[in-house]
Amino acid sequence: MNQIKRSPIHSLGYDFIPQQFLPNGADEYYLRNVQNRSGIAYRQLNAMEIEILVRNRNQSDDWNKLLVSDEFNPELVKNCKFFGLVRIGKLEACYLEYHNLRMPVGIYNSTIISCDLGDNIVIDNVHYLSHYILGNEVILVNVNEMSTTNHAKFGNGIVKDGEDPGIRIWMELCNENGGRKVIPFSGMLPGDAWIWSKFRTDTDLQEKLVAITQNSFDTRRGYYGKVGDRSIIKNCLIIKDVWIGSDAYIKGANKLKNLTIHSSPEASSQVGEGCELVNGIISEGCRIFYGVKAVRFAMASHSQLKYGARLINSYLGNNSTISCCEVLNSLIFPSHEQHHNNSFLCASLLNGQSNMAAGATVGSNHNSRGADGELIAGRGFWPGLCVSVKHNSRFATFNIVAKGDYPAELDIPLPFSLISHQVHLNRIQVMPAYWFLYNLYALARNAWKYKERDKRIEKIQPLEFDYLAPDSVQEMVDALPLLELAVGKSFIHADLDPSGYPFQHAGELGRKLLESKDPRVDSLLITVEGWENSKRPVEIIKVSAAWQVFRRMIEFYAVQCVVQYGEIEKFGDWESVKGLLPSPARQWNWKNVGGQLIPAEALNELISKLKSDQIQTWTEAHALYENANQNYNHWKCTHSLQCLLEMRNVKASDLCQAFWDELLNEAVNTRQWLSDQVYLSRKKDYANPFRNMVYDSAEERDLILGSLETNSFLLQERQDCEAFINKVKLR
Structure with a gap:
């Protein structure tokens, strides 16, 4: 039976805060008075104003509780009912217009x-x-x-005074079991969500994060909902316990409940028709429209949900877009794209710059013994058309997965790889360095695009967008011995003649074969085990080309980092450059903390500070990210040089000026090669007869697609290439 409570009419609008939660000597408006910072001086109505209001069919339980400013115009209030203490500012005889909506100032009906x-x-x-x-x-x-209720939390996962902690709102990220759940809060960054979800065995950290969240917000009851200046709300059904910033635009929403919607003049947020949003944090500059459903969620700034998207128990990073499809229990770092109704993403950690194609399905087949596990993908994860990937799986940076149904779990450690399921061969194929060999235009353009489209106003976490960065380069360094071992083992297994290559182990043999560019490697069936949860081997193709490209990229990256490092003016002087190398060599283990790359050692220091008594709020915690970034460029240089030494298997003392000059000259050639590859990979689209057959002429094609020679990105790429080459040549 519905419990209907009956109370006297004169109590409507009063006793908002239960008596037991009012401080001694305070009335129910004490927090409201703190919130209202309009500066308006209110007064009571005079007899003439009351007469006009009554004549205009207005009602009030107590006209003495209706307070107004000196510039209040009672003629602009018609057919309204007022209960409790209502305070009204200036009303002038004018109208407001926004997007062709023209409405007279005043309060009506x-x-x-x-x-x-x-x-x-x-x-x-x-x-x-x-x-x-x-x-x-x-x-x-x-x-x-x-x-607004007296216990409104506006989407923050806090507990108000007198509430049972069991009602706290959590987001169950990364898997469906709730084992990595985090508390949503206003201002939550991708790094916050990752640290909280990752370090589950650190009970002190977990307890401190809950305490920081609770300390960051006032737990007193009685806060009112707010709508900031110049915000427009029209044609909506239910808005309950929602805090809305300035310059927001909300139209046609079905239900908005327990939300914070950040918005500002510089970054307006919008919610459109048919949306139902419950228990969430929406950061500034977000767009949500056309039938979106979101529950227990957080959206970082300038992200979008549209066209019926469903976002549940998930965090969506900055500058991301999800359309049409369904995303559950996922932690998504910045610059994610997912635009198709038949795309599905569940129980995943995507490290940013990712793209889910139509028909791509990650997880939730519900035919195993338990809930979905987890999928972890490095930056630049691209599951292609109609890809089905099974949990648990893990992918290195910039992996693209070709169309196919992948029947078993995958663990692919090679970066920049094309992964395909060769059904007719009954095996998975991995092509490392695919992007450099065949599609560098897309790789380079995406890096440029992500940086250009980073609309964040407060860039608290510095994000890494370059495809050559500490995480991907370290994976290339780690990939070299994996490729060498695979070549050596496969060569031995094929019972080929290794004479001329004395070796002590298979990895040494593989390295010598690859260094000598032995043609037999290209015709060799090269397989590895342990990359797929099955008895069949995984094949690696184009190994020789990939090995050469990885080494070339590692060398180029080292030079690029030094050339771009502002504190080394004489980057052509090896003695100046060598000073960047620590002694002894440092062990690097880079972590992607919400799109910001941090060495494990620095991350551990950050976490230690996070657990200290010095950090009490998230505002204080977020300053740690900037502190961790202060040495990033220096770390990149140091790391890149150590990668170079490790790849070459030499010590810093073995290197000299002549060697460094050789690297600088080779970097010029590599930079030109990269620029050429960007152009050639795009040119293939213009030379492909199947792409051209829908156009009657090249002029028509160029009118529709834009000409190759006027492509703005290609023009910018050439300029960047020339600038790098000129800088190195003028050393």
Whole structure:
């Protein structure tokens, strides 16, 4: 039976805060008065104003509780009901216009309970407006219900005074079991979510993160909902316990409940038709429209949900877009794209710059003994058309997965690889260095695109967008011995003649074969074990070319880092460069912390500070990211040079100026080769007869697609290439 509580009409709009939660000597408006920073001086109505209001068919339980500013115009309030303490700012005889919506300033046909209303607001046909503070020039039109409870948390996973901790809102990230759940909060960064979800065995850290979250917000009851200046809300059904920033635009939403919607003049947020959003944090500059459903979620700044997307128990990183499809229990770092209704993503950690194609399915087949496990993918993960990937799986950086149903779990450690399921051969094939060999245009353009589209206003976490970075380069260094061992073992297994290559182990043999570019390697069936959870081997193809490209990229990266490092003016002087190398050599283990690359040693230091008594709020915690970034460029240089030494298997003392000069000259050649590969990989699309057959002429094609020679990215790429080459030549 529904429990309907009956109370006297004169109590409507009062006793918002239960008596037991009021401090001694405070009234129920004490927090409201703190929140209202409009600066408006209120007064009581005079007799003439009351007469006009009554004549305009307005009602109030107590006209003495309706306070107004000196510039209040009672003629602009018609057919309204007021309950409790209502305070109204300036009302002028004018209209407000936004996107062709023109509405006269004033309050019409509405029921208003205990609210503060700013200057020159528009409220028309709002059936129930309760316990809200509206800024100046706010427009509310055709809203069924807009209310705030005394225990509103506005999407933050905190517990208010007197509440059972069991009601706390959590986001169950990375798997479906809830074992990596985190508490959502306003201002949550991707790095926060990752640290919280990752270090589960550190009980001290876990307890401290809960405490920091609780300390970052006031647990007192009685805060009102707010709508910032110049925000527009129209044609909505239910808005409950929602805090809305300035300059937001909300139209046609079905249900918004327990949310913070950050918005500002520089980064306006929008919510559109048919959306139902519950228990979430929406950061500034977000766009959510056309039937989106989101529950227990957080969206970092300038991300988008649209066209019926479903986001549940998930964190969506900055500058990301999800359309149409469904995403569950996932932690997604910045610059993610997913645009198709038949794409599905579940129980995953995507390290950013990822793209889910149509028909791509990650997890949740529900035919195993338990809930889905986890998928972890490095930066640049691209599962292609109609890909089905099984949990648990792990992928290195910039892996692209070709169309196919992958029947077993995968663990692919080689970066920049094309992974394909060769059904007719009954094996998985991995082509390392695919992007450099065949599609460098897409790789380079995406790195440029992500940087150009980073719209964050407060860049608290510095994000790495370059495809050559500490994480990917370290994986290339680690890939070299893997490729050498695979070649050596396969060569021995094929019972080929190794004479001329004295060796002590298979890896040494493989290295010598690859160094000498032995043609037999190209015709060799090279397989590895342990990369797929099955009895069949995994084949690696194009090994010789990949090995050469990886070494070339490692050498180029070392020179690039030094050339770009502003503190080394004489980058052509080996003695100056050698000073970057620590003695003894440092052990590097780079971690992707929400898109920011941090060495494990520095991350451990950050976590130690996080657990200290010095950090009490998330604002203080976020300063640690900037501190961790102060040495990033120096670390990159040091790491790149150590990668060079490890790849060459030499010591710093063995190197000399002549060697460094050789590397600088080779870097010029490599930079030109990269630029040429970018152009040639794009040119293939223009030379492909199957792509051209839909156009009657090259002129028509260029009109539709844009000409190759006027491609803005290719032009920029050439300029960057020339600038690098000129800088090195002028050393």
